[in-house]
Amino acid sequence: MQYTILILVLPLLSFIFLGLMDSKFKPKTAGLIGTIVLGIITALSYYTAFEYFTMYKVEGVYQKVIPFEMEWLRFTDLLSIKLGILIDAISVMMLVVISTVSFMVNLYSLSYMDGEKGFQRYYAFLSLFTFSMLGLVVATNIFQMYIFWELVGVSSFLLIGFYYSKPSAVAAAKKAFIVTRFADMFFLIGILVLSFYTKTFDFGVLTGENPIVFAAGAGATFMGFSVLSWAMALIFIGGAGKSAMFPLQIWLPDAMEGPTPVSALIHAATMVVAGVFLVARLFPVYYFQTPEVLHGIAYVGAFTALFAAVIACVQTDIKRVLAFSTISQIAFMMVALGVSGYEGHEGTGYMASMFHLFTHAMFKALLFLGAGSVIHAVHSNEMKDMGGLRKYMPITNWTFLIACLAIAGIPPFSGFFSKDEILAASFEFSPLIGWLMTFIAALTAFYMFRLYYNIFWGKDYAVKAAAHGHGHDDHGHGHTPHESPFAMAFPLVFLAAVTCVAGFIPFGEFVSATGADYHIHIDMKVAITSVVVALISISVATIMYRKPSTTPDKLAASFSGLFKAASNRFYIDEVYLFITRKIVFNSISRPIAWFDRHVIDATMDGFANTTQWVSIRIKSFQSGQIQQYAYVFLFGTLLIAALILIF
Amino acid sequence: MAQQIIFYVLAVIITVFSILAVTSKQIIRSATYLLFVLLGTAGLYLLLGYNYLFAVQIAVYAGGIMVLFIFAILLTNKPGENVKTELPIRRIVAGLTSLAGLAFCGHIIYWNVKKISVLTEMADITPQQLGRMMMGTDKYQYLLPFEMISILLLACIVGAIMVARKR
Amino acid sequence: MEFLTSFFSGPVPVEAYLAVSLIMFFAGVYGFLTRKSMLMILVSIELMLNAADINFVAFNRYLYPGQFEGFYFTLFTIAIAACETAVAIAIIINIYRNLTSVEVGNLDQMKE
Numbered sequence: 064m065q066y067t068i069l070i071l072v073l074p075l076l077s078f079i080f081l082g083l084m085d086s087k088f089k090p091k092t093a094g095l096i097g098t099i100v101l102g103i104i105t106a107l108s109y110y111t112a113f114e115y116f117t118m119y120k121v122e123g124v125y126q127k128v129i130p131f132e133m134e135w136l137r138f139t140d141l142l143s144i145k146l147g148i149l150i151d152a153i154s155v156m157m158l159v160v161i162s163t164v165s166f167m168v169n170l171y172s173l174s175y176m177d178g179e180k181g182f183q184r185y186y187a188f189l190s191l192f193t194f195s196m197l198g199l200v201v202a203t204n205i206f207q208m209y210i211f212w213e214l215v216g217v218s219s220f221l222l223i224g225f226y227y228s229k230p231s232a233v234a235a236a237k238k239a240f241i242v243t244r245f246a247d248m249f250f251l252i253g254i255l256v257l258s259f260y261t262k263t264f265d266f267g268v269l270t271g272e273n274p275i276v277f278a279a280g281a282g283a284t285f286m287g288f289s290v291l292s293w294a295m296a297l298i299f300i301g302g303a304g305k306s307a308m309f310p311l312q313i314w315l316p317d318a319m320e321g322p323t324p325v326s327a328l329i330h331a332a333t334m335v336v337a338g339v340f341l342v343a344r345l346f347p348v349y350y351f352q353t354p355e356v357l358h359g360i361a362y363v364g365a366f367t368a369l370f371a372a373v374i375a376c377v378q379t380d381i382k383r384v385l386a387f388s389t390i391s392q393i394a395f396m397m398v399a400l401g402v403s404g405y406e407g408h409e410g411t412g413y414m415a416s417m418f419h420l421f422t423h424a425m426f427k428a429l430l431f432l433g434a435g436s437v438i439h440a441v442h443s444n445e446m447k448d449m450g451g452l453r454k455y456m457p458i459t460n461w462t463f464l465i466a467c468l469a470i471a472g473i474p475p476f477s478g479f480f481s482k483d484e485i486l487a488a489s490f491e492f493s494p495l496i497g498w499l500m501t502f503i504a505a506l507t508a509f510y511m512f513r514l515y516y517n518i519f520w521g522k523d524y525a526v527k528a529a530a531h532g533h534g535h536d537d538h539g540h541g542h543t544p545h546e547s548p549f550a551m552a553f554p555l556v557f558l559a560a561v562t563c564v565a566g567f568i569p570f571g572e573f574v575s576a577t578g579a580d581y582h583i584h585i586d587m588k589v590a591i592t593s594v595v596v597a598l599i600s601i602s603v604a605t606i607m608y609r610k611p612s613t614t615p616d617k618l619a620a621s622f623s624g625l626f627k628a629a630s631n632r633f634y635i636d637e638v639y640l641f642i643t644r645k646i647v648f649n650s651i652s653r654p655i656a657w658f659d660r661h662v663i664d665a666t667m668d669g670f671a672n673t674t675q676w677v678s679i680r681i682k683s684f685q686s687g688q689i690q691q692y693a694y695v696f697l698f699g700t701l702l703i704a705a706l707i708l709i710f
Numbered sequence: 711m712a713q714q715i716i717f718y719v720l721a722v723i724i725t726v727f728s729i730l731a732v733t734s735k736q737i738i739r740s741a742t743y744l745l746f747v748l749l750g751t752a753g754l755y756l757l758l759g760y761n762y763l764f765a766v767q768i769a770v771y772a773g774g775i776m777v778l779f780i781f782a783i784l785l786t787n788k789p790g791e792n793v794k795t796e797l798p799i800r801r802i803v804a805g806l807t808s809l810a811g812l813a814f815c816g817h818i819i820y821w822n823v824k825k826i827s828v829l830t831e832m833a834d835i836t837p838q839q840l841g842r843m844m845m846g847t848d849k850y851q852y853l854l855p856f857e858m859i860s861i862l863l864l865a866c867i868v869g870a871i872m873v874a875r876k877r
Numbered sequence: 878m879e880f881l882t883s884f885f886s887g888p889v890p891v892e893a894y895l896a897v898s899l900i901m902f903f904a905g906v907y908g909f910l911t912r913k914s915m916l917m918i919l920v921s922i923e924l925m926l927n928a929a930d931i932n933f934v935a936f937n938r939y940l941y942p943g944q945f946e947g948f949y950f951t952l953f954t955i956a957i958a959a960c961e962t963a964v965a966i967a968i969i970i971n972i973y974r975n976l977t978s979v980e981v982g983n984l985d986q987m988k989e
Contacts, residue, residue, distance in 0.1 A: 687985025689981055704818075714888070721896075732924070737916060737917060754931060770959050781966075804907050804911045805907060812899060819899065823891065871967075874967035
């Protein structure tokens with residue numbers, strides 16, 4: 064499987080090549096190069112998956128394979144950092160997900176980003192992102208993962224800030240970077256603590272059969288918890304930052320300022336699941352060593368899922384609805400991991416989480432690309448500018464509907480299968496969490512269909528356009544919206560097809576916590592409950608939003624407090640601003656800044672001013688008159704001679 | 711006795727002409743007085759028994775350098791035109807400085823240098839001896855400075871031409 | 878009268894040579910400090926160099942009659958003086974060509 068190195072090398076080369084050539088290429092050429100490279104990587108990933116799942120099964124258990132590893136930095140005998148490729152079930156699955164979505168997004172962008180300034184740059188960044196994300200999932204040790212983790216952060220920053228002339232995009236990019244970086248600081252501390260006690264970075268050793276490496280850290284405690292718990296909790300905070308768990312979720316909705324395909328790739332399908340992947344990768348450590356942290360993850364996930372789902376119900380920007388839905392769904396995966404056991408039937412949660420990751424990546428990318436298609440047609444993100452688009456955009460309409468059904472959990476679409484497993488696992492863990500998750504699933508169905516009806520049904524687009532009058536003509540509202548071209552429609556259709564069939568993949572046979580087969584069986588009680596609940600939610604949404612009606616407004620008025628709070632995202636951003644501006648800036652940064660300006664700078668300025676003052680005073684010494692110099696020289700010589708004579 | 715008389719005559723010549731050389735109003739006269747000083751110095755070398763140095767002093771200084779000087783003076787000055795007089799204050803200050811230095815150094819010499827007046831006899835230096843000293847690399851042989859001087863001279867020739875040529 | 882004869886009676890002391898070179902040197906210093914023409918400054922420099930030469934030779938002859946360090950030093954100094962004069966005069970001529978003057982007071986453009 065040596066060829067897997069190509070999966071990493073190709074996008075890197077593509078990035079360097081496109082990045083260095085930049086505007087030397089025609090935009091189309093650059094886009095084609097990026098897309099073709101991605102196509103090759105996708106093919107390679109599929110082949111890797113095929114080969115891995117057919118050939119590396121020993122006695123019913125999938126083995127971990129390391130086809131390539133090298134020592135990168137060697138500090139001491141104990142401390143060395145390796146770079147390598149680790150192939151196991153989840154990394155293969157991630158390879159497939161990332162390369163598929165990335166390829167689709169590349170293809171889609173060919174048309175969507177057509178004519179944008181910096182088209183070549185966009186493709187270079189996409190390649191960089193793909194490279195870092197692939198490197199993250201195949202990392203053999205936690206430090207390599209961290210390196211790629213940061214690279215992912217950087218490329219996400221670059222892509223969110225792609226429209227760097229737009230202040231809101233710049234602010235969003237900064238916010239995303241700072242928030243995730245802040246979380247990564249904890250991640251790094253966690254890595255250091257963990258590796259200090261276990262003396263290894265290697266995943267193979269950490270998650271292996273023999274947990275002897277944890278013996279050293281077992282006795283040590285800090286503030287009532289063992290250091291190992293602290294380390295794993297800190298690592299989870301890093302994952303929570305990337306995966307937008309509460310309270311670090313604030314960056315993700317703002318990240319929608321980036322181009323829509325980027326949102327589909329990074330902020331729906333790949334980067335945001337990095338945290339889930341991290342927890343899954345270290346799952347044995349969490350499960351065997353620090354179960355309390357794992358349960359904490361479950362509760363954080365459950366709260367985030369609820370929180371984000373409530374907010375998603377009242378947002379009006381379609382991309383933001385999708386962003387909050389993403390947060391909620393990722394929280395689902397976290398919950399599934401948190402409630403999971405390890406072996407056999409116990410491992411439902413783990414498998415369900417990975418399964419949901421897989422299906423969610425597909426249908427959420429589809430939703431984002433569909434949203435992009437809509438935005439492309441009407442040139443607006445706001446629901447009020449849309450409506451009745453089903454007549455104009457049939458392909459987008461149908462694919463979007465499929466994705467909505469999938470996320471709502473209606474069989475036979477893929478979301479049903481994965482979500483059902485998550486619910487089943489939750490019920491097994493505790494009925495409270497189970498019912499909470501079922502409720503959130505209902506909310507999900509509601510807000511997705513609210514979104515769907517607002518875009519494709521409701522008041523007819525032509526009527527709205529007429530009502531708005533010619534004032535909007537400059538923004539392109541005057542023309543009739545039309546279906547997107549092939550390059551945009553094809554990814555929609557492809558992903559919709561995947562969404563239709565992915566549920567029937569016997570996922571448990573490929574991915575499970577132990578690597579052994581896991582047979583998915585649908586718990587009828589849970590399944591029926593969730594489907595019924597979802598159908599009720601959909602019906603409510605249909606009643607409220609299919610035809611223009613006043614019900615939503617009335618409802619909003621009667622729950623005005625909740626509505627307002629949810630619209631403002633429960634003021635979490637304001638809390639952050641308060642903490643940073645009022646507390647951190649005023650009590651810490653200002654005094655430091657004062658000290659810097661009035662003491663350190665002033666000292667340096669003092670040196671400079673003194674030097675300048677002296678220089679001005681002695682400038683006349685340098686008169687250019689050689690005889691004057693001679694006097695100075697002569698008197699100096701005589702003086703020195705006299706001094707020697709005297710002493 | 712003759713030696714003493716010759717020395718004092720030379721000493722007077724050097725003293726008088728060096729002072730005249732730096733105070734004369736006409737630059738061409740200054741150059742001439744300098745020539746006398748240089749010749750007087752050559753005489754001192756001869757008096758001390760360094761015949762070769764005497765020859766070199768005459769040939770290089772009196773012959774070469776003075777010609778250059780006079781050449782330059784004629785190029786840059788109209789003959790007979792006086793040098794501009796300096797401010798008297800400058801002359802007084804410079805004179806006082808020089809006298810102070812003179813007194814200082816004279817004091818040092820008077821009190822610190824042993825009164826040696828014995829001139830030991832010295833065999834004549836033959837040109838062969840000089841040549842061997844200049845061409846060897848042993849102790850008290852001077853091949854390296856000699857070669858360096860030759861390179862310096864070459865550089866000076868090239869440099870002088872480069873600097874002075876018309877552009 | 879006795880004073881004068883005492884001058885001529887004994888051999889010439891080394892201080893006599895040093896005194897001559899001292900006067901010559903400070904005459905050069907005076908010239909260097911007062912004259913405005915660059916050629917005159919050059920003349921003063923020659924005077925100072927010569928004074929140094931005399932010292933070398935005198936010390937060599939009186940203190941180490943069997944050796945030749947001072948002798949060679951003087952020899953090389955003469956050569957270097959020749960070099961220096963040649964280049965200096967080339968520069969002076971160049972300056973004269975550009976400024977039609979050889980006064981040092983005018984040459985302060987390079988101070989900054």
